[in-house]
Amino acid sequence: xxxKSSIASLVRSIAHAEQSGFAVEVLVILDRSETVxxxxxxxxxxxxxxxxxTDFGDPARARNYxxxxxxxxxxxxxxxxxxxxxxxxxxxxxxxxxxxxxxxxHPEVCVYFGSAHHIFVHLDMEExxxxxxxLMIENYWTALSFGAREVYLQNSYPExxxxxxxxxxxxxxxMLTISRGVKHKIVSGTGHxxxxxxxxxxxxxxxxxxxxRPNPYLVAYLQSKQNRPPPISEAPLxxxxxxxxx
Amino acid sequence: MIRLLKSMSFTRRRIFASGLFDxxxxxxxxxxxxxxxxxxLTHFLKHGRRxxxxxxxxxxxxxxxxxxxxxxxxxxxxxxxxxxYGKKLNIPIHQAPASGADRILESGLFDSNWYLRENPDVxxxxxxxxxxYMVHGALEGRSPGPDFDAKWYLHRYPDIVGINPxxxxxxxxxxxxxxxxxxxxxxxxxxxxxxxxEDLDPDLYATDxxxxxxxxxxxxxxxxxxxxxxxxxxxxxxxxxxxxxVFLPWLVHGGADLVAAHAIRAMSDKHGSESVVAVICDxxxxxxxxxxxxxxxxxxxxxxxxxxxxVERIELIDLIIRGLRPSTVLNVNSRSCWDAIKRYGNRLxxxxxxxxxxxxxxxxxxxxxxxxxxxxxxxxxxxxxxVYFDNSSYIDQLTQQFSVPAExxxxxxxxxxxxxxxxxxxxxRHGNSRLRVMWAGRLMPQKNVDLLMRIAEQTQQFEFxxxxxxxxxxxxxxSDLSRRIPYIxxxxxxxxxxxxxxxxxxxxxxxxxxxxxxxxxxxxAAAGLTIVASNVGGISELIDGSTGWLVNISDEASHYIDALxxxxxxxxEAQRRIDAMDxxxxxxxxxxxxxxxxxxxxxxSKGFLYVSTNDYGDFKCSPGGNACQIVDS
Numbered sequence: 001x002x003x004k005s006s007i008a009s010l011v012r013s014i015a016h017a018e019q020s021g022f023a024v025e026v027l028v029i030l031d032r033s034e035t036v037x038x039x040x041x042x043x044x045x046x047x048x049x050x051x052x053x054t055d056f057g058d059p060a061r062a063r064n065y066x067x068x069x070x071x072x073x074x075x076x077x078x079x080x081x082x083x084x085x086x087x088x089x090x091x092x093x094x095x096x097x098x099x100x101x102x103x104x105x106h107p108e109v110c111v112y113f114g115s116a117h118h119i120f121v122h123l124d125m126e127e128x129x130x131x132x133x134x135l136m137i138e139n140y141w142t143a144l145s146f147g148a149r150e151v152y153l154q155n156s157y158p159e160x161x162x163x164x165x166x167x168x169x170x171x172x173x174x175m176l177t178i179s180r181g182v183k184h185k186i187v188s189g190t191g192h193x194x195x196x197x198x199x200x201x202x203x204x205x206x207x208x209x210x211x212x213r214p215n216p217y218l219v220a221y222l223q224s225k226q227n228r229p230p231p232i233s234e235a236p237l238x239x240x241x242x243x244x245x246x
Numbered sequence: 247m248i249r250l251l252k253s254m255s256f257t258r259r260r261i262f263a264s265g266l267f268d269x270x271x272x273x274x275x276x277x278x279x280x281x282x283x284x285x286x287l288t289h290f291l292k293h294g295r296r297x298x299x300x301x302x303x304x305x306x307x308x309x310x311x312x313x314x315x316x317x318x319x320x321x322x323x324x325x326x327x328x329x330x331y332g333k334k335l336n337i338p339i340h341q342a343p344a345s346g347a348d349r350i351l352e353s354g355l356f357d358s359n360w361y362l363r364e365n366p367d368v369x370x371x372x373x374x375x376x377x378x379y380m381v382h383g384a385l386e387g388r389s390p391g392p393d394f395d396a397k398w399y400l401h402r403y404p405d406i407v408g409i410n411p412x413x414x415x416x417x418x419x420x421x422x423x424x425x426x427x428x429x430x431x432x433x434x435x436x437x438x439x440x441x442x443x444e445d446l447d448p449d450l451y452a453t454d455x456x457x458x459x460x461x462x463x464x465x466x467x468x469x470x471x472x473x474x475x476x477x478x479x480x481x482x483x484x485x486x487x488x489x490x491x492v493f494l495p496w497l498v499h500g501g502a503d504l505v506a507a508h509a510i511r512a513m514s515d516k517h518g519s520e521s522v523v524a525v526i527c528d529x530x531x532x533x534x535x536x537x538x539x540x541x542x543x544x545x546x547x548x549x550x551x552x553x554x555x556x557v558e559r560i561e562l563i564d565l566i567i568r569g570l571r572p573s574t575v576l577n578v579n580s581r582s583c584w585d586a587i588k589r590y591g592n593r594l595x596x597x598x599x600x601x602x603x604x605x606x607x608x609x610x611x612x613x614x615x616x617x618x619x620x621x622x623x624x625x626x627x628x629x630x631x632x633v634y635f636d637n638s639s640y641i642d643q644l645t646q647q648f649s650v651p652a653e654x655x656x657x658x659x660x661x662x663x664x665x666x667x668x669x670x671x672x673x674x675r676h677g678n679s680r681l682r683v684m685w686a687g688r689l690m691p692q693k694n695v696d697l698l699m700r701i702a703e704q705t706q707q708f709e710f711x712x713x714x715x716x717x718x719x720x721x722x723x724x725s726d727l728s729r730r731i732p733y734i735x736x737x738x739x740x741x742x743x744x745x746x747x748x749x750x751x752x753x754x755x756x757x758x759x760x761x762x763x764x765x766x767x768x769x770x771a772a773a774g775l776t777i778v779a780s781n782v783g784g785i786s787e788l789i790d791g792s793t794g795w796l797v798n799i800s801d802e803a804s805h806y807i808d809a810l811x812x813x814x815x816x817x818x819e820a821q822r823r824i825d826a827m828d829x830x831x832x833x834x835x836x837x838x839x840x841x842x843x844x845x846x847x848x849x850x851s852k853g854f855l856y857v858s859t860n861d862y863g864d865f866k867c868s869p870g871g872n873a874c875q876i877v878d879s
Contacts, residue, residue, distance in 0.1 A: 005447035012443065086442035111436045113449050118463040119436050121429075133481040136569045137474050140467035165593035191439030193450065209590075211568060214597050218569035219487040226485055 002081055002195065003040045009083035009193075011044070017089035024089065025072050029054055031062040037080065059143075060157035060169035067152040076146040081114075081195040084144070088190050092146040095187045102182040104147040104174075107190040116196035124186045125178070132221050135175060141184055143170035144192055151182060158213040167210030175217035258287060260329050261301070267325065268302035275300065275345035277380040295323045300342030309340050346413050347380055350390065353416050355426070357391030364389070384410040395427040402428075402460055421470050429464045473558040476551035477565055483545065484570070489513070489521040489857055492576045493563065493583035495528035497535055497544070499742055500688075501765040505603060505636060505663055506578035507537035509854065512841050513574075514539040516855055525566065527559055527580040547582075560586045568597050573857045574631075577602040584622040591629025599631040601854045603661075605762035606640055606783045609692075619644055627654050631851035634661040634844070637763035637784020659847045662787075665768040665835040668744065680709040680733065681814040684751040684775070686740060686766060687758075689716030689724070694757040694780070699727060700803040701755070701810075702734050708810055710755075713746060715739035748773040752820075753813060755806065758782055768835055771827045776820045778809045793827040 014024045026049045028041055033053070041051060052069060056062045067075060074096055078084055085107065092105045110120040123130055123140045134140070158172040166172070174184060254262070261267045272286045273279060276299065279289050290301050298308035307324040311317055314337045317327045328339060350356050358375040362368055365388060368378045379390055389396040390412050399411045403424060406414050415426055437456060444450040456462070490513045494506050506524075513522045519541030526532060530548040538544060547559055554562070563586040567575055575598045577583040587600055594600060608617035623644060627633070635641050638660040645655055687693045695717075702710045710733065712724055721738075728736035740746050743766060754770035756779035763784040770777055777794035779785050780801075789796045795809035813820045845855040 002447075005443075008446040009443045012446075083443050083446065085439040107439075109432055109435045109439065111440055111455070113447075113455060117455075118465060119429075119432055121432055121464060121466040123466055123468065131468055131478060133478045133569075134468045134474060136565055137469040137471075137477065138467045164596065165590075166596075189435055189438075191435050193440060193443060193447075195447075195449065211593060214568070214571065216571070218481070219571055222481075222484060222487045222570075 001036055001040060003037050006078060006080050006083055007041065007044050010078055012086050013084045013089045016086050017093065020090045022090065022093050025070070026050065027052065027066055027070055029062050029066045031056050031059075058159055060159045063157045063169070067149060070149055073149060074146065075149045075152050077144050079143060081197065082144060083193040085191040085193070088192065091190050092187045095185070096147065102148070102151045104145050104151065104177060104182055104184050105187050106141045106145055106184060107192045108186045108188055109191040110142055111191060111193045112196050113193055114195040115198050120194070122186045125184050133218070135178070136218060139168060139171035139174065141170070141174055142192065142194060146187070151177070155180060155182065158215065161213075162208050162210055165208060165210050166213040167208070168212045172212035172215055175212060176215045179215060179217045179220035257291070257326055261287065261325060264329055266302055266305045268304075271302050271345070274347035274377060274380055277377070280377065280381045291323055294325065300345070301325050303342050303348065304339070306340045306342040310337070313337070346410060347376060349416050350412055351376070355391050355394045355412060355416070360391050384412060393426060398428040398460070399424070399426065421475070423465060423470045425464060428460070432464050433459055472551060472554065473561050476547065476554055476558070476562055479550050480545060480562070480566070481569070484523070484543070486520050487570055488523040488572050489517050490574045490576065490854070491566065491570065491572045492522065492524045492578060493580040494524060494526050494578055495580045496526055496531040497524070497537060498531050498533045502579045502603075502605065503534050503537060504765050505605070508663060508840065509576055509578070509603070509844065510542055511539050512844055512855055514542055516841075517857065525563070527563065527582040556582060556585070560589060564590045564594065567594050571597050574599045574601060574854050576854055579603070579618065584618055584626065587626045587629055588622055591626055595629045595631075599851060600629055601632045601634065602626070602630055603634045604640065605636055606760055609760070624648055627657065630657060632657050632659055632848040632853065634659050634854070635762065636661065636663050637787050639784040639787060640762055656850060657848050659843065661840065661843050662834050663763070663765060663768060664837045664840045665772040665831045666744065668769070668772040670749070670774040680707060681753060681810060682709045682711065682751045683753045683755050683810060684711045684713070684746070684748065685755045685757070686713040686743065686746060689714045689720040692759055692761070694759045694801070695720045695724070697757045697801055697803060698755065699723065701757075701806045702727065703731070704803050705807050705810070706733065707814065708733065710734045711751060712736045713738070713740045743769040748775060752776060753778055753810065755810070756780060756785070757806070759801070761785060763788055768831070771831055774824055776813055776824060777827070778806060778813070788830065793823055793830055
């Protein structure tokens with residue numbers, strides 16, 4: 001029944017986007033979902049949702065499948081517990097249209113409610129105080145991201161395997177995409193509401209001390225550090241420029 | 247001014263003239279002096295020694311007292327002592343740690359113009375703004391600048407009482423993720439977000455989410471723990487992702503350190519020094535750093551963050567391996583690394599191939615077996631790609647002790663250590679001169695120094711030269727023995743074996759109670775010494791009746807004396823055994839064989855030196871989870 005609020009927020013955000021001139025397709029992936037969830041979704045059938053039932057039992061595979069089925073230029077994820085802010089789709093699309101490189105967009109703030117009561121502020125990779133090593137320890141962004149479908153198609157979510165100690169498909173995906181040159185940025189002035197339930201997958205993940213699946217995030221960061229040109233003050237002078245200066 | 251100086255005592259005049267007392271700095275550093283209207287120099291002269299107060303940024307009084315026994319013993323104010331005696335004696339002085347005011351200025355959070363604008367009373371009184379803030383403003387809850395809202399900070403964090411809130415923020419709050427100003431923008435976006443959807447969910451509309459807004463935690467993902475800080479610093483020092491990481495407890499002059507250095511050298515030779523990183527995990531001791539090949543990077547966890555706990559070091563090791571994903575990881579006696587493998591080995595084996603080295607059992611002071619094999623091998627072996635031993639006897643013993651199944655037994659590899667190349671220049675013993683017996687090692691219970699002393703005392707026909715350091719009590723006993731008995735010489739510590747005058751000796755006597763295959767025997771053999779050793783651990787794999795004298799009843803002095811007598815009487819036989827030892831070293835303890843074993847064994851997972859063509863390929867485990875396979879791309 002909690003999905004009802006999520007769907008309602010989605011409908012509201014779609015309406016806002018449509019008023020701004022954007023067309024939105026809704027694809028609902030019901031991965032091993034409960035009967036009540038299916039019922040709640042079908043109550044909104046008037047919105048012409050494309051509903052697909054799957055049996056992956058893994059959020060990564062469900063996300064990858066959703067991407068493969070989506071048709072739009074951009075993709076936005078909404079998990080069944082959570083709510084988008086009204087202007088999310090509109091502002092995220094505008095932000096995405098402003099860049100031609102590979103960028104994944106996140107809201108500026110996430111308001112945690114339910115069994116949690118705090119505000120999580122997303123970090124922007126292009127801010128000077130962004131700390132790359134910290135992403136090895138904490139996930140900087142929630143799973144409700146937005147970006148060009150092409151970027152998602154080129155970067156599948158790594159599957160989880162709690163028995164082997166691998167969880168957090170979104171965290172692993174964030175790291176993987178960065179290692180491949182994708183930027184993670186915030187859409188200024190936007191927010192989501194994230195429901196924290198007493199018992200959630202992430203708590204199960206915590207209990208087995210899971211970590212993201214192996215990925216080349218830090219290695220790629222170190223390699224990029226090597227390839228980065230030295231600061232201007234340390235860079236050898238171009239001969240022509242040196243002649244001018246002399 | 248001149249009149250004022252003249253009216254001062256000689257001490258005061260001398261202090262002022264020295265330039266080491268800065269009145270303005272002193273007032274800012276100790277603002278209560280101003281508040282209580284005490285003359286700063288009088289305060290310093292009266293309390294400076296007891297409270298270890300710095301008179302200026304240029305003189306660290308506390309350190310001066312700590313460094314100089316002379317100053318510490320005297321009852322003088324440290325600056326007075328320095329000016330009267332220390333300066334002439336060239337006692338060094340150091341800069342004082344930053345005062346609170348220094349730290350505030352360095353933070354950039356104090357804005358003098360803003361402070362004067364916001365506080366017209368300060369401007370009207372002509373009070374220097376920073377001094378006013380230190381003396382009055384901070385305690386009155388005034389803000390130092392636009393980027394630190396003191397009223398918000400004190401309201402939001404009621405645990406901060408009676409201290410300067412800005413200093414709390416600089417020293418602690420910042421790292422703890424506390425916010426310096428009310429996060430108006432975040433609150434505004436959050437309010438707007440919830441306002442647009444709160445009618446959709448009872449968890450949002452049933453209560454006012456922002457009812458107590460100032461006490462809603464605002465966090466970002468950036469971790470701010472001590473361990474996270476250490477990891478950030480550590481990553482900042484690494485330029486090249488290493489192919490191999492060797493974890494060590496320390497790097498001192500010990501057998502295990504030498505063994506680790508061999509492995510590091512082999513890796514460095516094969517893949518380049520920039521491909522190897524040595525991580526010193528458990529103690530910040532790097533006395534034998536010269537053992538590392540040139541260009542190999544070393545990192546000391548405790549140098550990076552001195553207060554890291556054992557648990558934090560375990561977490562850091564896990565992070566290092568998961569983040570840097572070297573092809574191979576080797577643990578040589580680091581307890582933190584053993585604990586990391588025990589706790590996280592199941593997942594870590596998917597990030598790298600994990601190896602360890604083991605040598606021999608160890609015993610606690612109370613005599614309990616507490617070596618790394620006893621403590622960790624059973625739990626860690628399923629996650630390890632291989633374990634190298636410097637002798638095969640210990641493998642046999644552990645296999646039997648733990649009933650290691652066959653599939654795991656294949657991971658246990660004997661890796662004979664390479665013997666050093668030593669130039670020989672042994673002087674031959676003349677006629678009836680005494681046999682010159684050398685003993686070299688740590689003066690610890692394991693080495694059975696008691697037995698050595700019994701052997702030396704019970705015979706007079708040999709000359710004993712004893713080298714080593716360790717237990718203070720044993721050092722005293724050996725010194726005493728050396729004084730009493732003319733043919734016993736206790737020389738004290740030695741830095742490394744090759745520095746010992748081995749060419750002056752005939753025999754190495756080795757009396758250990760338990761051991762693996764100690765490196766000192768390889769070094770002594772390479773130096774051309776005849777060896778008499780106790781038959782413990784894996785020693786019999788090197789020393790036997792053909793290569794030296796092995797003493798089976800290892801705690802009985804008479805058996806060692808018999809062996810020494812035989813050597814003294816039969817120099818030709820001793821030489822024959824030295825020659826046989828040379829052949830054994832050449833066949834088994836050579837560098838090529840060492841590299842070959844380290845590359846090819848264990849046969850399933852390959853050796854520590856083997857590197858997959860895909861450096862960052864996935865290492866996947868067999869269904870049983872006990873044998874890592876390399877997946878080449």
